[in-house]
Amino acid sequence: MNISEKVNIWEKCDPSTTEAINCFQKHWGPYSSSSRRYPIINLVEEIIDPAVNVYMNSIPASYKMFIPGAEAGIGFSGMLKLIGFEPYQRLQRQLLRQFCMTTELTDAQVQCFIDTVESLITLVGSCQDKRPKKSSMAPGVNLNDKRIKRFCKLCGELTEFAKFAASVDANQINDLELLEHTKLELSHQYCNKHRPKLTCGKWNSIYKRDRRSLDQFNTELQRLTNQCAKRAQPNAKSGNALIDQYFFRLMLNLTLQPADKAELRNLARRMVDSKLSDAKKRMLLLKRTGFSQAEIGKQILNVKQQPITRQAVSKALASVRKEFLL
Numbered sequence: 001m002n003i004s005e006k007v008n009i010w011e012k013c014d015p016s017t018t019e020a021i022n023c024f025q026k027h028w029g030p031y032s033s034s035s036r037r038y039p040i041i042n043l044v045e046e047i048i049d050p051a052v053n054v055y056m057n058s059i060p061a062s063y064k065m066f067i068p069g070a071e072a073g074i075g076f077s078g079m080l081k082l083i084g085f086e087p088y089q090r091l092q093r094q095l096l097r098q099f100c101m102t103t104e105l106t107d108a109q110v111q112c113f114i115d116t117v118e119s120l121i122t123l124v125g126s127c128q129d130k131r132p133k134k135s136s137m138a139p140g141v142n143l144n145d146k147r148i149k150r151f152c153k154l155c156g157e158l159t160e161f162a163k164f165a166a167s168v169d170a171n172q173i174n175d176l177e178l179l180e181h182t183k184l185e186l187s188h189q190y191c192n193k194h195r196p197k198l199t200c201g202k203w204n205s206i207y208k209r210d211r212r213s214l215d216q217f218n219t220e221l222q223r224l225t226n227q228c229a230k231r232a233q234p235n236a237k238s239g240n241a242l243i244d245q246y247f248f249r250l251m252l253n254l255t256l257q258p259a260d261k262a263e264l265r266n267l268a269r270r271m272v273d274s275k276l277s278d279a280k281k282r283m284l285l286l287k288r289t290g291f292s293q294a295e296i297g298k299q300i301l302n303v304k305q306q307p308i309t310r311q312a313v314s315k316a317l318a319s320v321r322k323e324f325l326l
């Protein structure tokens with residue numbers, strides 16, 4: 001299942017909300033969050049709002065404090081317009097977590113409330129990712145974009161949410177785990193290893209470290225992807241001929257295809273993590289071309305724009321991970 005194409009409705013979701021979401025999906029073809037002609041929020045207002053309103057009037061008043069805007073009388077689409085798709089999901093997830101912590105979870109009405117809210121959160125996530133049908137049919141770019149969205153921003157793993165959705169889909173998850181998951185804030189952007197905050201509430205140091213190198217990660221990923229798409233000649237488009245040559249030769253040793261998104265992302269991650277700088281890439285290429293370490297030193301300048309010593313070249317080359325040697 002492509003999560004951005006099909007909204008995952010939770011089992012015990014309120015029946016009329018379920019019906020509304022199904023109806024919504026039948027009509028949402030041309031709509032998207034970025035379209036001016038077919039703004040998806042209008043469709044939400046038209047189809048989802050009435051069902052949610054009816055449901056909200058059927059639940060105990062005390063539940064309303066766990067629905068963004070409900071106490072102030074702001075409707076579902078109204079709240080989305082007010083704060084945006086992404087913050088809405090975060091806020092609703094947080095409120096739902098509070099609800100789960102303060103409420104006995106055995107009651108059928110409680111379970112229905114949780115599943116309805118979860119379904120609405122999923123719906124908002126899908127609206128956010130939704131692309132108009134036409135452009136998703138176009139080859140290449142859009143489809144790839146969609147796939148990338150399911151990956152952790154910092155590596156080749158699926159986001160926590162995508163992984164969760166996949167395991168629900170494959171029936172690899174039991175009811176108890178499902179209940180546990182409703183208490184967690186699953187990340188739509190990061191994998192389990194890279195979630196910004198740990199379950200205990202502390203900041204995740206791996207996230208912090210890798211977030212700092214996000215630009216470099218994206219740069220390396222772009223180069224690898226460029227080279228992968230046109231293997232017969234240097235095509236990394238790094239702006240430096242030696243670096244382009246490096247990627248060209250590195251890729252010749254690998255069997256990766258442009259469709260191997262996860263592998264490419266993990267390769268880029270390892271490249272950044274192992275500190276394979278552009279200077280090192282140029283050194284590796286020169287070495288491969290037959291230059292001695294002393295000669296390489298003359299061609300690679302340090303930060304002070306001076307040639308580097310043979311020893312420094314030797315040290316730099318010795319630090320390169322085996323998989324990145326040419």
Ligand SMILES: [Zn+2]
Pocket residue numbers: 152153154155156157190191192193194
């Ligand atoms: Zn990750």
